[in-house]
Amino acid sequence: MANINKEEAIKMLKQGESILHRLSEELKNDKEVVMAAVKQNGNALQFASTELQADKEVVLAAFKQHEWALRFASEKLLADKEFILEAVKIGAGVFRYVDYELRSDKKFMLKVVKNNGLALTYCNSNVRDREVVMAAVQQNGNALEYAPHYKADKEVVMAAVQQNGYALSSASKELRADKEVVMAAVKRSGGALFYASKELRADKEVVMAAVQQDGGALHDAPNYQADKEVVLTAVKSNGFALQCVPKYQNDKEVVMAAVKQNRYALEYASEELQKDPEILQIIELNLKKNKDKINNEIKIDSNEKKSFGEIIKSLFKKKKKEVKIEEDSETLGL
Numbered sequence: 001m002a003n004i005n006k007e008e009a010i011k012m013l014k015q016g017e018s019i020l021h022r023l024s025e026e027l028k029n030d031k032e033v034v035m036a037a038v039k040q041n042g043n044a045l046q047f048a049s050t051e052l053q054a055d056k057e058v059v060l061a062a063f064k065q066h067e068w069a070l071r072f073a074s075e076k077l078l079a080d081k082e083f084i085l086e087a088v089k090i091g092a093g094v095f096r097y098v099d100y101e102l103r104s105d106k107k108f109m110l111k112v113v114k115n116n117g118l119a120l121t122y123c124n125s126n127v128r129d130r131e132v133v134m135a136a137v138q139q140n141g142n143a144l145e146y147a148p149h150y151k152a153d154k155e156v157v158m159a160a161v162q163q164n165g166y167a168l169s170s171a172s173k174e175l176r177a178d179k180e181v182v183m184a185a186v187k188r189s190g191g192a193l194f195y196a197s198k199e200l201r202a203d204k205e206v207v208m209a210a211v212q213q214d215g216g217a218l219h220d221a222p223n224y225q226a227d228k229e230v231v232l233t234a235v236k237s238n239g240f241a242l243q244c245v246p247k248y249q250n251d252k253e254v255v256m257a258a259v260k261q262n263r264y265a266l267e268y269a270s271e272e273l274q275k276d277p278e279i280l281q282i283i284e285l286n287l288k289k290n291k292d293k294i295n296n297e298i299k300i301d302s303n304e305k306k307s308f309g310e311i312i313k314s315l316f317k318k319k320k321k322e323v324k325i326e327e328d329s330e331t332l333g334l
Contacts, residue, residue, distance in 0.1 A: 021047040042066030095122035117143035141167030165189025190214025215241035239265030
């Protein structure tokens with residue numbers, strides 16, 4: 001393919017054809033051509049010219065597409081601190097390819113974790129102090145997993161769960177039983193209730209805070225699945241919470257609240273309420289409001305007439321295998 005021109009090469013590369021290795025040396029040194037290649041397959045960087053293997057923009061594009069692509073970046077570039085600070089925003093895995101000594105440079109690693117908290121795992125122990133850990137968890141709460149000496153430090157843990165409630169999973173047993181910490185976690189991520197102590201999962205204030213943020217948290221609060229106030233709060237946040245409260249699947253007030261939040265929640269209502277005119281009207285109004293979206297979801301031909309019942313059946317058939325109580329209602333619902 002040495003005779004292929006630039007325009008043809010770019011077109012083929014954008015279509016996903018792995019042809020960079022077969023192109024002329026001139027095209028392998030053409031930034032536009034190589035960019036087209038690495039955006040489709042980061043590992044194509046190995047066939048780029050030496051000059052472009054040292055080009056920040058090209059290498060970052062390759063790294064974004066495939067982490068292993070850094071194997072083919074120039075050593076000089078991998079020693080460039082400014083490049084590393086940009087690359088770590090894409091992935092902490094950049095540290096698999098850079099000088100090990102950089103991991104002991106506290107001033108530098110502090111900048112690194114402020115760009116990607118998960119890079120804390122690559123910090124050498126001599127620089128993984130409280131200042132660096134705090135900066136890491138403030139950027140990404142899950143970095144707490146890589147700070148074993150600070151999992152019982154309330155201030156650090158609070159910073160982590162306020163950034164990502166699920167960081168509670170890495171907190172010490174004592175802090176998972178600390179109401180202030182748990183409240184902060186569930187207000188950020190309702191599902192973090194799962195990691196709270198047994199006592200706090202039975203605390204109504206904590207449970208209410210969790211289901212307000214994510215109704216799916218009701219699954220981890222069995223003591224309150226019979227509490228209508230909690231149930232209503234849950235289904236208003238995530239209609240699919242109706243799935244885990246059989247007692248209320250025939251309760252019209254609860255079902256109406258659930259389908260208002262997510263029309264697909266009707267699937268978990270009792271057979272009687274699935275036919276209730278008032279509840280069906282709520283869904284029908286929503287379907288009309290979102291007509292174009294619905295037509296696209298189930299590919300309704302504009303000239304094809306379908307009954308409301310047929311539309312509902314089509315929607316349920318499409319979604320039945322996709323939806324679970326843990327799924328984000330914003331993705332599937334209203």
